[in-house]
Amino acid sequence: FIEASSKHLGLKDPKLSLKQLASRKVKLVQLLASTVGIVIGCLLGMVPLLFMDPEERQLQEGMFCFYFCVSICNIHVANSSVNCMV
Numbered sequence: 001f002i003e004a005s006s007k008h009l010g011l012k013d014p015k016l017s018l019k020q021l022a023s024r025k026v027k028l029v030q031l032l033a034s035t036v037g038i039v040i041g042c043l044l045g046m047v048p049l050l051f052m053d054p055e056e057r058q059l060q061e062g063m064f065c066f067y068f069c070v071s072i073c074n075i076h077v078a079n080s081s082v083n084c085m086v
Helices: 002-008 024-051 054-079
Strands: none
Touching: none
């Protein structure tokens, strides 16, 4: 998807050699680009939170906590002989 989108935008493949791909500068640029992409994705993912009703958000946070606790309890049960009562 990324390659097709970049080709559609007119961006060309840089055609780097193996030596260039192994260089410190290229690795740094890859790391920075990945970090920026993740940060932008997280910020875009949080945009719907701006439009949520505070009471609805509180309910969803409570449900998240419940499911999180249940999943942690189930992991704990799978790794031991403890009985999980939720």
